[in-house]
Amino acid sequence: MKNRGFAMTKAYQVLNEMDSQYPERFATNARNLLNGDKIKARRIEVPRKQRKHWLS
Template structure:
């Protein structure tokens, strides 16, 4: 599927990989996808810890490894989901002062159909043995 989309000039974007059980179990899957030019978006509430410490640690690790390029609100159902974009950008700032500008630029470029500079990607460490999700 990813190959077919790429042949059509479409860059796939993986939504909330930090909450995907297969990617959590084998984070090298996301690394391989990123090597193939696939982008990923982390959920704002994952970065701020709404889904728990494990998801937050995974989200931050993916950011540090360069495996996610944008932050998304995931607020498609506002009644049950919080809008935590400001807090998520504060977390990004705490992680690295360059992250907020990079993520904002990536979001703008993605919306405008422009090329996104993914920068360096690093293989994430093996996932922990215990995961409850």
């Protein structure tokens, strides 16, 4: 996958942003993201079960 490096860099960037906003959820968010939730360039797919936490 050509963009894997970029996607992972973006994932960690987003995780760092989430860590500063929602420190209590960081471990869960990181585990879910890195366990294969879909990472796309410029857009992170938020799992349905997490969406209510992130967007509340």
